[in-house]
Amino acid sequence: MQKTTPASSPDAYVAALDGWRRACVGELRAEVRAASAMEEVVKWRHLVYLANGPVLLIRAEEARVLFGFWRGQQLRAIEPGLKPGGKYEMATLELREGMTVDPATVRLLTRKAVALNRTLGDPTLAAKRS
Template identity: 65%
Template sequence: IKWGHLVYLSNGPVALIRAEGRRVLLGFWRGQRLRDLEPRLKPGGQYEMASLSLVEGDVIDPEIVTALTRAALDLNADLGDSTKAPKKE
């Protein structure tokens, strides 16, 4: 648990799950690069973050979550910790 959320790390932060009262947020560092796998990912925040807000009745295929996670892991393996990358101006 980091920053009050479930955060998964591999060579830096990769993914987060945040449960709220009426939604669950699934987010990925460098998630903006993953939108071809899941177009519902919404860009926002630093480190190329993108997240998906799931509310009651929403469905996401577990295979998509696995593919997103693997792709995010690969990005960190290839590019390093996104939180330590030089900031764009």
């Protein structure tokens, strides 16, 4: 994927990838979309899923794919590999070539993240109120 030109759509984002990154992003995307109805957009040069604010992201980089959640620190009991960092209680799972995530875990993380936004509101707005 070219770093200088953002993808025009989620489909274009995936189509611009190759090899293991395309497969990894495609699999994550399919499970996320099957788990919950969310708006899927390209924002900040990666896939972002919205339901009452940002819920999760999928970002393909040169040597890894990041699967991150805005309130991911609250999801670490489900997936201990989520590494805390950034604002909004963010936590991210780093995937490299040859690594996988159980599809049931992807769906559970997605459903729980959507439920957190439903209960607690938009994490970006909640952070501004703090």
